[in-house]
Amino acid sequence: MHQSRKITDDVYYVGGSDRRISRFENVFPVPDGIAYNSYLVLDEKTVLLDTVDLSVSRVFLENIEHLLNGRKLDYVIINHMECDHSCTLEELVLRYPDIQFIGNAKTFTFMKQFFKFPVDGHTIEVKEGSTLTTGKHTFSFHMAPMVHWPEVMMTYDTTEKIMFTSDAFGTFGALNGNIFVDELEDRILLLPEARRYYTNIVGKYGAQVQAVLKKIAPLDIRYICALHGPVWNNQEDIAWILDKYNKWSSYTPETEDIVIFYGSIYGNTENAVNVLSVKLAQLGVKNIKMYDVAETDISYLIAEAFRAKVLVFASSSYNAGVFDKMEYLLLDLKAHNIQNRSVMLIENGSWAPSAAKAMNEIISGMKNINLLNHNLSIKSQLNPEQEEQIDATAQVLKQALQTS
Structure with missing residues (x-):
């Protein structure tokens, strides 16, 4: 029939x-x-x-x-x-x-x-x-x-x-x-x-x-x-x-949004970006999206990176480098020629934080990436003494959204 x-x-x-x-x-x-x-x-x-x-x-x-x-x-x-x-x-x-x-x-x-x-x-x-x-x-x-x-x-x-x-x-x-x-x-x-x-x-x-x-x-x-x-x-x-x-x-951001991608082993990196998301919301930032790179299929992450204007990559350090799922995402974004984005890096490491350096090495090979000069480094977990740093991080991200 x-x-x-x-x-x-x-x-x-x-x-x-x-x-x-x-x-x-x-x-x-x-x-x-x-x-x-x-x-x-x-x-x-x-x-x-x-x-x-x-x-x-x-x-x-x-x-x-x-x-x-x-x-x-x-x-x-x-x-x-x-x-x-x-x-x-x-x-x-x-x-x-x-x-x-x-x-x-x-x-x-x-x-x-x-x-x-x-x-x-x-x-x-x-x-x-x-x-x-x-x-x-x-x-x-x-x-x-x-x-x-x-x-x-x-x-x-x-x-x-x-x-x-x-x-x-x-x-x-x-x-x-x-x-x-x-x-x-x-x-x-x-x-x-x-x-x-x-x-x-x-x-x-x-x-x-x-x-x-x-x-x-x-x-x-x-x-x-x-x-x-x-x-x-x-x-x-x-x-x-x-x-x-x-x-x-043309790799033009489709929306004036922030997407946070995080790779967290025991939940401490995830907690840090949750705190950051609350700070951003209190500043009036809307439509924040957050993705666990170990749980969400990479095809959805690629699509979200093409959609949004500002991207945050927050990762645990791993094997003197970066969390493997985060490395995979960044390499795939590079392979897909992503460009014209503002990017912020956040790293976590208990004894030798290495994620930011490893992520930066990959991102430096991308075109027209505005790497925001305010990377946040955490040792094991976010401490109350770092609240001012988190506040400053949120302010930098909001400013990046407002910059044409």
């Missing part, structure tokens, strides 16, 4: 959702599952845009068969060759042996690496600005290298004003019948998982995302069809998600 949905008169959603998966890419927790999106255009020539993960291949193939209703599949446009969007290509070849694959030169290099079926003779290579007319529809192709693989491209349906955006503008989370953003209660509910998806999957490649945003800006986009998450189907929502992507990809 098919589960397809109509987007426009002859453009259909044919993807599916996996709610059994626990970790996307075997890394990122997905408690609400993940959607693998694919789209079918029924024109004089039939066109499939991307395929799906094997986990939802059955419903995907049923959707296509139902909609084709005996017609052959003429073209498959491959915007992205990552396995969760390409691994059913071989099954399509078995079912529709005359299909032509449309992609760029790098697309077909990857196809030959992943598959053993004959690729040559079944390909149409496109470049920036190339077009394909299939009857009523004309598609134009826009290269988007390193968003987030080198072969990535986006396809624009000039007839229906649909931008098929590969992994860009996607979100974590399964789709539950409602495939359009305006069918959901409130788009703001999408924001945490859209942010977590972007920052962890694409976040390193901000410059490349900025280039693509400028490239597609002149286009009249009425739908954004990504490979994960819902279809963006009205102008207000499209403008909203484009603005979010502009902030995230």
Whole structure:
């Protein structure tokens, strides 16, 4: 029984959702599952845009068969060759042996690496600005290298004003019948998982995302069809998600907030930042967030660091360095190219505090980080004599929030 949905008169959603998966890419927790999106255009020539993960291949193939209703599949446009969007290509070849694959030169290099079926003779290579007319529809192709693989491209349906955006503008989370953003209660509910998806999957490649945003800006986009998450189907929502992507990809803080990340072994470092949070609240600072780096999955921590303006890293010293979970977070933030933040360091150590130095060594390799010159060092536990230091720390953090 098919589960397809109509987007426009002859453009259909044919993807599916996996709610059994626990970790996307075997890394990122997905408690609400993940959607693998694919789209079918029924024109004089039939066109499939991307395929799906094997986990939802059955419903995907049923959707296509139902909609084709005996017609052959003429073209498959491959915007992205990552396995969760390409691994059913071989099954399509078995079912529709005359299909032509449309992609760029790098697309077909990857196809030959992943598959053993004959690729040559079944390909149409496109470049920036190339077009394909299939009857009523004309598609134009826009290269988007390193968003987030080198072969990535986006396809624009000039007839229906649909931008098929590969992994860009996607979100974590399964789709539950409602495939359009305006069918959901409130788009703001999408924001945490859209942010977590972007920052962890694409976040390193901000410059490349900025280039693509400028490239597609002149286009009249009425739908954004990504490979994960819902279809963006009205102008207000499209403008909203484009603005979010502009902030995230330019590493501009999304909110004027403070986030405190702490690594505490016996609770003394945690107690110190709890005291600090109270001091901040008494100064009028709102929306303070605190995260135990040993308990919260790092993908959520990365997303929060991209969101907020001021970041505090408070860590126990460990093995003459820094608490290992804190080290992992800082190295991952560096790998994701985080920048344009104000940062404060707090360390704790009973006999030889070493965390601040170790954290500073990692942070010094990041771009445009304003390392606040007021690091706090604790020996074993926060002492009453250090209350003035805590007060001063809170004042410095508040000032950092107010500085443009």
